[in-house]
Amino acid sequence: METYYVPDAVDFVFKEYQAEFSAQQSSQNTEAAKADPYYVDPLSGNKRRAFLMAIYLNIYRQFLGVNTLVAFAGQFVPSTSHISPYVDLILNSVQAVFTIVSTFWLGNMFGRRPLYLVSGVQLAICNILIMLGFLIKVPILAYVFMILYMALFGLFYAPVSWSYPAEIIPAANNTFATAFTWAALTLTTLIPPIVNEKVGSPYPLFAFFGVYTAISVVYMYTSMVESKGRKYFDIIR
Amino acid sequence: MALILAISSFEFGYALCEISTVPITKLMKYYDIHMDPGAANGLLVGIMPFGGIFGCIINRLFLYLFSRKYFITYRRNAHFAVASLNLLAAALVQINTIETIVIGRFVLGICCGLYTAIAPQYIKDIAPPALRPMLGSFISLGRVAGIVFCYALGVIFSQTGVRGYYRIIFAFPGGLAIFQSFLILFFVPDSPVEMLEKHKL
Numbered sequence: 106m107e108t109y110y111v112p113d114a115v116d117f118v119f120k121e122y123q124a125e126f127s128a129q130q131s132s133q134n135t136e137a138a139k140a141d142p143y144y145v146d147p148l149s150g151n152k153r154r155a156f157l158m159a160i161y162l163n164i165y166r167q168f169l170g171v172n173t174l175v176a177f178a179g180q181f182v183p184s185t186s187h188i189s190p191y192v193d194l195i196l197n198s199v200q201a202v203f204t205i206v207s208t209f210w211l212g213n214m215f216g217r218r219p220l221y222l223v224s225g226v227q228l229a230i231c232n233i234l235i236m237l238g239f240l241i242k243v244p245i246l247a248y249v250f251m252i253l254y255m256a257l258f259g260l261f262y263a264p265v266s267w268s269y270p271a272e273i274i275p276a277a278n279n280t281f282a283t284a285f286t287w288a289a290l291t292l293t294t295l296i297p298p299i300v301n302e303k304v305g306s307p308y309p310l311f312a313f314f315g316v317y318t319a320i321s322v323v324y325m326y327t328s329m330v331e332s333k334g335r336k337y338f339d340i341i342r
Numbered sequence: 343m344a345l346i347l348a349i350s351s352f353e354f355g356y357a358l359c360e361i362s363t364v365p366i367t368k369l370m371k372y373y374d375i376h377m378d379p380g381a382a383n384g385l386l387v388g389i390m391p392f393g394g395i396f397g398c399i400i401n402r403l404f405l406y407l408f409s410r411k412y413f414i415t416y417r418r419n420a421h422f423a424v425a426s427l428n429l430l431a432a433a434l435v436q437i438n439t440i441e442t443i444v445i446g447r448f449v450l451g452i453c454c455g456l457y458t459a460i461a462p463q464y465i466k467d468i469a470p471p472a473l474r475p476m477l478g479s480f481i482s483l484g485r486v487a488g489i490v491f492c493y494a495l496g497v498i499f500s501q502t503g504v505r506g507y508y509r510i511i512f513a514f515p516g517g518l519a520i521f522q523s524f525l526i527l528f529f530v531p532d533s534p535v536e537m538l539e540k541h542k543l
Contacts (some may be wrong), residue, residue: 106373175355175489176362191502194360194493201486208479263482267351267458268465280402280459287394287455294358295388298366300381 152274158328159270159282162221165321166266167289168226170314171258173297175200178251180298181307182244196255203259217265217272218331224261225322226253239308273330339342348484349522350457353428353515355488357450360515361365361386362506363496367521372508375440390451397455425519428453432516436509 179193211220214227231254271279301307361369366383369375375382419501433447453496458481465477492511 144387172358176358177383179362179385180475193359194490194497197359197486197493201490204479204486205484208476208483257484259486263486264479265479266477268477268479271465280398283455283459284395284398285396286458287391287451290391290394291388294391295384298380298383298387300379302378329450334465 155273159274160285163282163286164289167293168317175295200255200259203256204263207260207264216331217269218329220265227257233309236308236311239306305337348480350461351481352488353482354454355485356492359385359492393448393451394455398453398459401459425523428519429516432513469499
């Protein structure tokens with residue numbers, strides 16, 4: 106892996122960052138910027154938009170519902186079913202296979218924006234159909250679309266999930282934005298088992314995930330900029 | 343290097359699922375938990391990402407208080423500190439009380455929060471734009487590998503009837519953190535941006 110894919114041209118990378126770093130230093134004259142050369146004020150112009158987008162995408166990453174499926178899918182399947190001990194393993198193995206495919210192939214073919222939008226539409230539909238499966242008590246419909254959800258997630262969303270927010274904002278702000286993904290993950294892992302037990306079915310969860318994902322697609326369509334092949338300062342401009 | 347850093351997200355995926363590999367009723371019995379099973383399940387899984395929030399805040403505080411330059415100078419020491427926290431978390435969950443498993447999972451979450459805030463940024467720093475999509479995907483790849491590995495361990499142990507297998511599953515992240523720290527020590531150099539900031543370039 107390192108032989109073929111990790112860049113050995115360290116000087117080439119250094120030159121790129123040297124230029125970027127110099128441009129950033131010369132573009133900022135505030136006291137904070139002088140104290141910390143890598144400081145970027147998150148609340149001005151396009152930087153603010155990028156910062157808010159990164160926060161939103163960190164929340165979106167969890168409210169897609171994937172980690173609820175990852176952690177609790179086995180509990181959504183009746184324990185009397187002979188497949189129940191293996192549901193989690195099967196679902197996540199499907200996700201793993203398609204994530205490998207996307208890592209080495211699909212993620213390089215398309216830009217971040219198309220992948221976000223296409224995956225958003227697909228996952229919203231899957232969430233709604235999983236919800237319907239549980240609501241009308243046709244479990245096979247829910248199971249089929251849970252597997253399809255994992256495949257589509259791995260194929261279209263996984264390549265951009267963590268990389269895009271890190272590309273559109275600087276390190277210090279990315280740390281802050283990542284806290285929102287953990288806050289959202291806390292909610293999507295704390296609440297589902299309680300809802301599942303109280304309601305007797307997880308359909309309200311998938312209804313929420315489906316609607317949230319659909320609304321997010323509209324927001325991303327209107328506000329997301331492409332970052333593929335571009336450096337931070339090009340994106341901000 | 344990206345693969346070594348993907349171990350961080352491997353741990354995140356693993357930590358997310360380790361509770362789900364053991365039936366919640368058994369866990370409640372082992373740890374003497376007296377509450378609604380749904381609430382207990384939500385608490386034991388959800389406390390880990392709650393710790394992740396604090397991991398990110400701690401990371402941001404270090405950057406703010408000591409500046410990125412200072413923090414990065416001691417990055418390797420910081421990794422060993424996080425690995426030690428990981429060991430502490432793994433040790434705490436071995437004690438069968440609800441307090442220790444909740445605190446242990448919370449500490450594990452802090453470690454995962456620290457890792458996940460640093461790793462994508464480091465990969466962005468070292469990768470030229472053409473390779474960023476693939477190397478950035480390694481974070482997702484590591485996460486899902488951790489999930490599959492954790493569930494596979496759970497299925498194997500439960501099907502073979504190993505007694506108290508939850509202890510082995512819960513102890514694993516501690517060993518993994520030590521392994522990663524040694525890999526980082528010997529194989530992962532400072533990123534170009536870090537070297538610029540340290541005026542080594």
